[in-house]
Structures are given as structure tokens and as C-alpha cells.
Amino acid sequence: MRTALVIGTGLIGTSAALALAGRGVRVHLSDRDASRVRTAAALGAGTEDAPDGPVDLALVAVPPGRVAATVADAQRRGLARACLDVASVKGGPRRELAELGGDPVSYLGSHPMAGRERSGPMAATADLFEGRPWVLTPTAATDTEVLNLALELVAVCRAVPVVMDADAHDRAVALVSHTPQLLSSLVAARLTDADETAVRLCGQGIRDVTRIAASDPGMWTEILSANPGPVAEVLSAVADDLAETVRALRALDSADEEKRRDGATGITDLLRRGNAGRERVPGKHGAAPAAYESVTVLIGDQPGELARIFADAGRAGINIEDVRIEHATGQQAGLIQLMVEPAAAPDLTAALRERGWSIRQ
Numbered sequence: 446m447r448t449a450l451v452i453g454t455g456l457i458g459t460s461a462a463l464a465l466a467g468r469g470v471r472v473h474l475s476d477r478d479a480s481r482v483r484t485a486a487a488l489g490a491g492t493e494d495a496p497d498g499p500v501d502l503a504l505v506a507v508p509p510g511r512v513a514a515t516v517a518d519a520q521r522r523g524l525a526r527a528c529l530d531v532a533s534v535k536g537g538p539r540r541e542l543a544e545l546g547g548d549p550v551s552y553l554g555s556h557p558m559a560g561r562e563r564s565g566p567m568a569a570t571a572d573l574f575e576g577r578p579w580v581l582t583p584t585a586a587t588d589t590e591v592l593n594l595a596l597e598l599v600a601v602c603r604a605v606p607v608v609m610d611a612d613a614h615d616r617a618v619a620l621v622s623h624t625p626q627l628l629s630s631l632v633a634a635r636l637t638d639a640d641e642t643a644v645r646l647c648g649q650g651i652r653d654v655t656r657i658a659a660s661d662p663g664m665w666t667e668i669l670s671a672n673p674g675p676v677a678e679v680l681s682a683v684a685d686d687l688a689e690t691v692r693a694l695r696a697l698d699s700a701d702e703e704k705r706r707d708g709a710t711g712i713t714d715l716l717r718r719g720n721a722g723r724e725r726v727p728g729k730h731g732a733a734p735a736a737y738e739s740v741t742v743l744i745g746d747q748p749g750e751l752a753r754i755f756a757d758a759g760r761a762g763i764n765i766e767d768v769r770i771e772h773a774t775g776q777q778a779g780l781i782q783l784m785v786e787p788a789a790a791p792d793l794t795a796a797l798r799e800r801g802w803s804i805r806q
């Protein structure tokens with residue numbers, strides 16, 4: 446691929462543009478908001494100039510409800526040999542494109558399973574898709590050359606291609622992405638009117654559960670509007686579980702000992718099902734879930750502390766697989782959890798102790 450046109454220079458479009466530009470592809474940028482094109486260009490994602498002929502690949506990174514019209518327009522204007530979109534929903538845009546009389550041969554629906562809770566070009570990074578699944582939904586009509594260009598883009602972004610049927614994709618993301626977004630928002634919404642004394646107690650658990658509740662409501666309304674049926678189905682199963690959980694909790698509150706025992710069994714069953722589901726979540730880079738061991742260290746909230754602890758781990762020859770930080774409310778300190786291979790945990794503990802770090806059990 447030598448030339449590309451990115452339409453929609455927000456988080457996803459600019460991230461892909463940065464990866465392509467970094468590999469020497471000439472990337473043209475366009476967005477209905479000119480300031481976003483300027484920002485993306487200033488970040489090194491490509492040029493604001495319009496292409497002087499058809500590019501190899503047009504990447505359409507606009508909200509799901511605008512994908513079909515944007516692809517149809519790009520095809521009508523002959524802007525590119527192939528057109529790929531990245532919307533979080535795949536069935537609707539394909540059907541809408543057919544209704545608009547778009548060309549199914551040069552179009553391929555795709556969805557990188559990577560993102561952030563922030564929108565816009567300023568949140569973009571060239572490595573956003575690294576190691577993440579990137580779903581491609583070719584049909585019998587899709588041209589092989591178009592599929593090859595999509596695979597080249599996925600390779601440039603160092604993502605992992607996954608081929609799926611569009612409707613199966615939409616049911617899968619209802620379960621693993623769209624319902625979790627709503628549940629995160631529902632838990633976070635409980636905090637809006639909560640007493641400040643309660644909010645002050647927030648720990649790492651609620652931070653983990655509500656991270657994606659900070660996402661852009663406009664974008665998510667678009668995503669959910671494009672996949673309402675499958676999401677409602679998953680959420681309705683969650684609602685049944687919730688009703689069961691409330692029943693178990695009420696039983697735990699009862700004076701009758703047998704009812705209390707039943708209630709406890711109900712809650713334990715749910716927590717066990719949660720353990721089993723959590724074990725199925727793939728680990729880093731889509732690998733089987735990894736059982737890392739964590740080494741917890743007290744860390745001061747001052748410049749250079751993170752760099753110092755990472756450098757000390759590096760000097761000890763230990764690879765940090767993952768990292769979490771828990772900030773202590775109202776204190777200039779926090780706890781950092783360094784996740785490492787189990788065999789490396791004792792060495793890391795010893796090396797950090799030797800360099801004066803305070804290890805917590």
C-alpha cells in the first residue's frame with residue numbers, strides 16, 4: 446500500500462493514520478471538522494492536502510450511523526480502490542450501504558477491538574491496535590485485493606486479524622463490549638448523588654469497573670443505536686441475574702436460618718460463575734489468560750518515581766507484564782502492583798528491597 450485516505454480523524458482514524466504514516470504510506474486526512482484534520486496533521490498522521498487521484502485504501506473512521514453514507518460517497522467520487530470502515534457495529538452499515546446502492550465488491554467492514562475512553566485525535570497513538578484483535582467481515586462479494594489491503598493495514602498496525610460474519614460479530618460485541626459499557630455507566634451513575642464521605646472511599650475495584658464510564662456519550666449512543674437488539678438480549682439476561690441476586694440478598698437478611706443459608710448459596714454461586722467467566726478473558730496480546738504474580742510496592746507521588754522503579758526492575762533483568770496503580774486518597778503516596786511471571790516474583794521482590802523500596806504483602 447502506498448497511499449491512503451483517512452476519513453474521520455478522531456481517535457481511531459488518527460491512530461491508524463499514525464501507524465500507516467510511520468511505515469512510509471502517504472496518508473491524506475479528511476474530517477467534516479477541519480480543526481481535527483489540522484490537529485492530526487500536526488501530530489504527524491499525514492497531510493491535509495486532498496489526493497490527486499484514487500488512493501489505494503480509504504479508511505472510514507466516522508460514527509457507525511454515518512458509515513454507509515460516507516462509504517457510498519467515497520465510492521461515487523472514486524476516491525479509493527478499496528474502502529474499509531472501523532465502526533463498532535457491522536451488520537447495519539453493510540445493509541444501509543446496499544440500500545444506498547454502494548459497491549459491495551470494493552467495501553470491507555472491519556472493527557479493531559481496541560480503543561480508549563477518550564475521543565478525538567489528541568488521544569490517538571500509533572500503537573493503539575498492537576496485539577489486539579481486528580475483525581474483518583468479508584462476504585462472497587468482497588474482492589481479494591480489497592481483503593489483502595485490509596490485511597496489510599492490520600499488519601502495519603501490528604493487530605491480529607480475525608475473520609467473522611457481520612451479524613455474529615454484532616452479537617459477540619454486544620456481550621464483550623456494549624453491555625460492559627452500559628454496566629460500567631450504571632455503576633458510575635450511582636455515584637452522581639452519593640455523599641462525599643462515601644465517594645472518598647473509592648478504591649481500585651470501582652476505578653476498574655467505572656473506567657469506561659468516562660467514554661463519550663455521543664459516540665456510545667451512536668454505537669448502541671446501531672446494535673440495540675443484541676445488547677437488549679444480553680442485558681435482559683443480566684437483569685434476570687440481578688433479580689436473582691436481590692432475592693438472595695433479601696434472604697440473607699431474613700430471620701429464618703434456612704433462608705439465610707439459601708441466600709448465601711445463591712451469592713456464592715454467582716461469585717463462582719464470575720470467577721469462571723473472568724478466567725475466560727484473554728490475557729495480554731490476546732494470549733490465553735496469564736496467571737501473573739503481583740509484587741506490591743509503596744510509591745511516592747513525585748516526579749521520576751515510576752521511572753525509577755521500572756529502571757530498577759529492568760536492571761534486575763525482570764520483564765514487567767502489566768502494572769496497576771492504586772492512589773491513596775489525600776496522601777502523597779500510592780501502591781503500585783507490578784505483575785510478573787510467578788518465577789520472577791521472588792527475584793523482583795529481593796531486587797527492589799535491596800534498592801530501598803518498601804514491599805507490601
Ligand SMILES: NC(=O)C1=CN([C@@H]2O[C@H](COP(=O)(O)OP(=O)(O)OC[C@H]3O[C@@H](n4cnc5c(N)ncnc54)[C@H](O)[C@@H]3O)[C@@H](O)[C@H]2O)C=CC1
Binds near residue numbers: 477506564
Ligand atoms: N472509541 C473507541 O474506543 C472505538 C471506536 N470504534 C469506532 O471507530 C469509529 C470512530 O470512533 P472514534 O475515533 O472513537 O470517534 P471520534 O469522535 O474520536 O472521531 C470520529 C471523527 O469522525 C468525524 N466525523 C463525523 N461524521 C463525519 C462525516 N460524515 N464525515 C467526515 N468526518 C466525520 C468527527 O468529526 C470525528 O473527528 C466509530 O465508528 C466507532 O464505533 C472502533 C473501535 C474502538
Ligand SMILES: O=C(O)C(=O)Cc1ccc(O)cc1
Binds near residue numbers: 532622657
Ligand atoms: O477501553 C476499552 O477497554 C475498550 O474495550 C474500548 C473499545 C471501545 C469500543 C470498541 O468498539 C472497541 C473497543
